[in-house]
Amino acid sequence: MNFSLYDFTSFNQWIDKFLYDHLPAFWAIAVEMVIIGVAILLFYALVGLFLVYAERKVCAFMQNRVGPNRVGPYGFFQTIADFIKLMLKELIYIKNADQLLFNLAPFIVIIASFMAIAAIPFAKGLHAIDFDIGVLYVIAVSSLGVVGILLAGWSSNNKYSLIGAMRSGAQIVSYELSVGLSLVTIIILAGTMQFSEIVEGQRDGWFLFKGHIPAFIAFIVFLISSTAETNRGPFDLAEAESELTAGFHTEYSGIKFAFFFLAEYMNMFIVASIAATVFLGGWMPFHVGSWTGFNHIMDFIPPFVWYIGKTFFVIWVMMWFKWTFPRLRIDQLLTLEWKYLLPINLVNILLMAFIVLMGWHF
Amino acid sequence: MNSIFEYFADIFHTVKSLLTGMKVTGRYFFSPGEIVTQQYPENRKTLKMYDRFKGEVIMPHNDHNEHRCTGCGICETACPNGTIEIIQARIDMPDGKKKRIIDKHIYHLGMCTFCGLCIKACPSDALAWGQEFEHAVFDRSKLTKTLNQPGSSIIKDIVE
Amino acid sequence: MKEVINLPVKNIEEEEYHINMGPQHPSTHGVLRLVVSLQGEIVKSLKPHCGYIHRGIEKMCEKDTYPQIIHLTDRMDYLSAHINNHAVCLLVENALEVEVPERVKYIRTIIDELNRIASHQLWWCSFGMDMGGLTCYFYGLRDREKILDIFEESFGSRLLHSYYTPGGLMMDIHPNFQANVKAFIKYFRKKIKDYDDLLTGNVIMQLRTKGVGILSREDAISYGVTGPSGRASGFACDVRKHHPYGVYDKVDFKEIMGTKGDTFERYMMRMNEMHESMKIIEQLIDNIPAGDYSAKMKAVIKLPAGEYYQRVEASRGELGVYCISDGNKTPYRMKFRSPNFSNLSALDHISRGVKIADLVAIGGSLDYVIPDIDR
Numbered sequence: 015m016n017f018s019l020y021d022f023t024s025f026n027q028w029i030d031k032f033l034y035d036h037l038p039a040f041w042a043i044a045v046e047m048v049i050i051g052v053a054i055l056l057f058y059a060l061v062g063l064f065l066v067y068a069e070r071k072v073c074a075f076m077q078n079r080v081g082p083n084r085v086g087p088y089g090f091f092q093t094i095a096d097f098i099k100l101m102l103k104e105l106i107y108i109k110n111a112d113q114l115l116f117n118l119a120p121f122i123v124i125i126a127s128f129m130a131i132a133a134i135p136f137a138k139g140l141h142a143i144d145f146d147i148g149v150l151y152v153i154a155v156s157s158l159g160v161v162g163i164l165l166a167g168w169s170s171n172n173k174y175s176l177i178g179a180m181r182s183g184a185q186i187v188s189y190e191l192s193v194g195l196s197l198v199t200i201i202i203l204a205g206t207m208q209f210s211e212i213v214e215g216q217r218d219g220w221f222l223f224k225g226h227i228p229a230f231i232a233f234i235v236f237l238i239s240s241t242a243e244t245n246r247g248p249f250d251l252a253e254a255e256s257e258l259t260a261g262f263h264t265e266y267s268g269i270k271f272a273f274f275f276l277a278e279y280m281n282m283f284i285v286a287s288i289a290a291t292v293f294l295g296g297w298m299p300f301h302v303g304s305w306t307g308f309n310h311i312m313d314f315i316p317p318f319v320w321y322i323g324k325t326f327f328v329i330w331v332m333m334w335f336k337w338t339f340p341r342l343r344i345d346q347l348l349t350l351e352w353k354y355l356l357p358i359n360l361v362n363i364l365l366m367a368f369i370v371l372m373g374w375h376f
Numbered sequence: 377m378n379s380i381f382e383y384f385a386d387i388f389h390t391v392k393s394l395l396t397g398m399k400v401t402g403r404y405f406f407s408p409g410e411i412v413t414q415q416y417p418e419n420r421k422t423l424k425m426y427d428r429f430k431g432e433v434i435m436p437h438n439d440h441n442e443h444r445c446t447g448c449g450i451c452e453t454a455c456p457n458g459t460i461e462i463i464q465a466r467i468d469m470p471d472g473k474k475k476r477i478i479d480k481h482i483y484h485l486g487m488c489t490f491c492g493l494c495i496k497a498c499p500s501d502a503l504a505w506g507q508e509f510e511h512a513v514f515d516r517s518k519l520t521k522t523l524n525q526p527g528s529s530i531i532k533d534i535v536e
Numbered sequence: 537m538k539e540v541i542n543l544p545v546k547n548i549e550e551e552e553y554h555i556n557m558g559p560q561h562p563s564t565h566g567v568l569r570l571v572v573s574l575q576g577e578i579v580k581s582l583k584p585h586c587g588y589i590h591r592g593i594e595k596m597c598e599k600d601t602y603p604q605i606i607h608l609t610d611r612m613d614y615l616s617a618h619i620n621n622h623a624v625c626l627l628v629e630n631a632l633e634v635e636v637p638e639r640v641k642y643i644r645t646i647i648d649e650l651n652r653i654a655s656h657q658l659w660w661c662s663f664g665m666d667m668g669g670l671t672c673y674f675y676g677l678r679d680r681e682k683i684l685d686i687f688e689e690s691f692g693s694r695l696l697h698s699y700y701t702p703g704g705l706m707m708d709i710h711p712n713f714q715a716n717v718k719a720f721i722k723y724f725r726k727k728i729k730d731y732d733d734l735l736t737g738n739v740i741m742q743l744r745t746k747g748v749g750i751l752s753r754e755d756a757i758s759y760g761v762t763g764p765s766g767r768a769s770g771f772a773c774d775v776r777k778h779h780p781y782g783v784y785d786k787v788d789f790k791e792i793m794g795t796k797g798d799t800f801e802r803y804m805m806r807m808n809e810m811h812e813s814m815k816i817i818e819q820l821i822d823n824i825p826a827g828d829y830s831a832k833m834k835a836v837i838k839l840p841a842g843e844y845y846q847r848v849e850a851s852r853g854e855l856g857v858y859c860i861s862d863g864n865k866t867p868y869r870m871k872f873r874s875p876n877f878s879n880l881s882a883l884d885h886i887s888r889g890v891k892i893a894d895l896v897a898i899g900g901s902l903d904y905v906i907p908d909i910d911r
Contacts, residue, residue: 072405075405075411077675078678083415173553177892248668248740250668255668256667257896334401334402334405335398337401338400338669338734339740340667340738341667341740341893343891345891346743346744394740396737397734401734412678426689428689428692428710430693489607496701
């Protein structure tokens with residue numbers, strides 16, 4: 015058996031075989047689940063903390079500032095310090111709040127984002143579960159988060175929270191459509207919903223280039239609507255700071271607030287990794303036609319690095335949106351979806367279907 | 377047909393204006409030379425305040441521990457907030473006359489609004505602005521300062 | 537078993553939803569409290585409650601001598617401190633019929649305009665923040681810092697200067713002042729393009745502000761909305777133009793006027809005023825005449841008994857000072873007509889029927905400074 019950074023399949027099979035050799039089948043599965051759970055949990059926490067740091071640095075550079083720079087070199091441990099602070103803070107008891115739902119809401123939000131991570135392929139073989147309807151699963155699971163937001167707003171017994179939650183509900187119900195339809199465009203091109211096969215289909219070129227015009231339009235639409243779906247950037251109406259103070263999580267404090275905060279960043283990570291997987295070739299290296307030397311160098315970079323690089327590029331673009339644009343108003347938000355994105359999307363699907371039918375894609 | 381054209385022109389203008397905005401933030405993101413933040417406690421050594429900076433009111437003393445304050449109390453009346461209190465003392469002059477001099481020039485930094493009327497009003501230029509600006513203390517009583525140093529006396533050539 | 541209470545059935549369309557915006561709220565720029573009654577997202581009416589930062593400045597003026605009053609006026613509209621000082625100084629000088637040296641007039645005009653630019657820069661960045669674009673805030677403050685540095689070098693403080701005194705100035709301008717101001721104008725001409733690219737031209741911002749919060753000319757006059765907000769409605773109310781003081785009668789500048797009176801127009805008024813202020817400064821900065829920096833004033837200033845009124849154009853509108861003197865060294869009664877108070881009174885009228893997000897934008901475009909409303 016040989017481990018390599020380029021293919022984790024043999025590594026996984028080795029663990030699997032080892033467990034089944036030494037344990038009864040039931041316990042082997044149980045241990046596997048625990049290992050995967052812990053691994054994803056660790057990954058989740060690390061990425062969450064890093065993203066908070068990254069956002070603060072990116073926005074600082076865009077605003078001619080230096081950003082966090084006190085805790086550790088270049089302020090790298092700032093978010094860890096923040097996290098410790100949030101963990102130690104008092105959880106404020108809200109009078110007349112619906113205690114059960116109030117306490118449940120942050121967990122729903124965080125579990126929704128946690129479940130979505132399971133289906134994402136990080137590298138060849140580095141994949142918790144490879145559904146044959148992976149895309150559908152991720153769309154379904156990631157939209158569960160809105161339930162948590164609605165509950166948080168409703169149970170807080172706060173008018174700002176309620177307005178924020180209602181805005182968020184209207185927003186996600188509409189933008190869910192665009193996210194789904196823009197992914198459908200690529201599914202038509204790929205011919206499959208399984209993430210591993212979608213990535214495999216991009217071995218000779220990313221879908222963004224293979225599907226040229228319709229794929230590019232779908233990518234733009236996906237970027238806009240996924241930014242809206244994660245309540246970020248110019249679409250952060252649910253927590254519009256200047257209008258609703260903090261929107262649906264106004265009343266949350268301490269670790270419960272941290273859950274919302276972490277879930278927001280993880281949702282961003284999830285949509286960025288879907289964008290990277292579906293449009294930008296996932297962990298596939300960047301290849302240019304017949305430049306064998308160039309392609310060979312690109313192959314040398316491990317797939318995990320490719321995946322992380324692409325994901326963080328998309329995240330950076332989303333941060334760029336957030337720190338440039340003013341916020342939309344609720345009616346403009348809905349106008350944008352129903353009058354612009356949805357018709358464009360539907361026409362785009364037709365166009366893509368036509369192109370695939372005629373074989374005009376690369 | 378016209379409305380369809382407008383629809384696409386709308387989209388085009390939108391995208392163009394958004395890209396213009398993104399160009400600004402993107403340019404600053406890639407030019408770290410434009411960062412304007414001053415890193416305060418680190419730059420303490422190089423941080424020099426302007427010579428007219430209003431940090432606090434001070435009473436300059438020369439090398440012989442002499443100041444220019446006659447204790448006339450004009451600054452006390454000029455101050456709008458009662459920041460300055462003058463405590464006078466009487467001393468016997470060699471020729472038998474009694475003379476009033478300054479005993480304590482008390483300055484409440486916590487009440488000062490830095491309007492500069494005391495410095496402008498002083499007939500003998502005894503007061504000036506100091507450049508010190510790190511005034512934070514743990515005890516409010518430390519903000520009450522006596523401006524004339526202990527044992528100091530008035531410069532001889534000041535005539536009342 | 538719980539007793540069932542039969543509540544009177546209300547028509548849900550008519551039911552109003554009251555929220556308190558403020559006294560602590562990110563968009564009220566201070567301790568202003570707006571009781572907003574909503575129907576869904578739509579503002580039905582609102583009631584401003586002021587007085588949270590009332591310090592009794594008008595009453596305090598009654599115990600202070602005229603030179604001492606100056607430092608209190610700094611603390612009303614702290615973003616246009618020099619202009620507030622100017623109003624009181626002019627009042628005293630006109631009452632005593634003192635001829636102020638030309639040099640003082642030039643310097644005061646330049647510094648007033650610099651102060652206006654600084655104030656509008658802060659308005660721009662907080663308006664951007666109200667709209668949700670946080671980056672605006674830092675660009676505005678970055679450029680305002682340059683003006684504050686000029687102020688600090690010349691008169692030692694950055695926000696509350698107390699630089700003018702009745703009859704002249706506290707001290708002469710710093711030798712570097714002229715060069716610094718010229719360098720700033722060169723710098724800011726370049727940087728103001730960022731403002732336009734980032735916010736003015738942005739389609740989201742234009743969609744949110746155009747045709748929202750319309751204040752007609754008649755309403756602007758009847759509510760007494762002055763300054764850029766009044767001029768956006770077509771109410772020619774620039775005191776600098778119509779009742780010139782300082783050397784405004786010698787410089788060539790346009791009174792920026794709008795027609796529509798919506799939020800976008802109010803925004804554009806201030807953006808254009810910054811250009812206009814830079815033009816005024818450019819005309820004056822090289823021509824400051826030599827001379828004294830203060831007229832000869834008596835040690836104790838006593839105004840002859842009578843009533844006096846003086847108005848100046850502060851960065852938010854017309855600032856009036858009304859003073860009754862009984863011949864003593866302190867006024868008998870002082871009253872400030874603050875522009876923000878009148879501008880705030882129109883808020884309820886123009887924000888009926890808009891969304892909450894627009895209410896925040898309208899508030900930003902009226903540019904109220906709460907300490908000036910409460911005094």
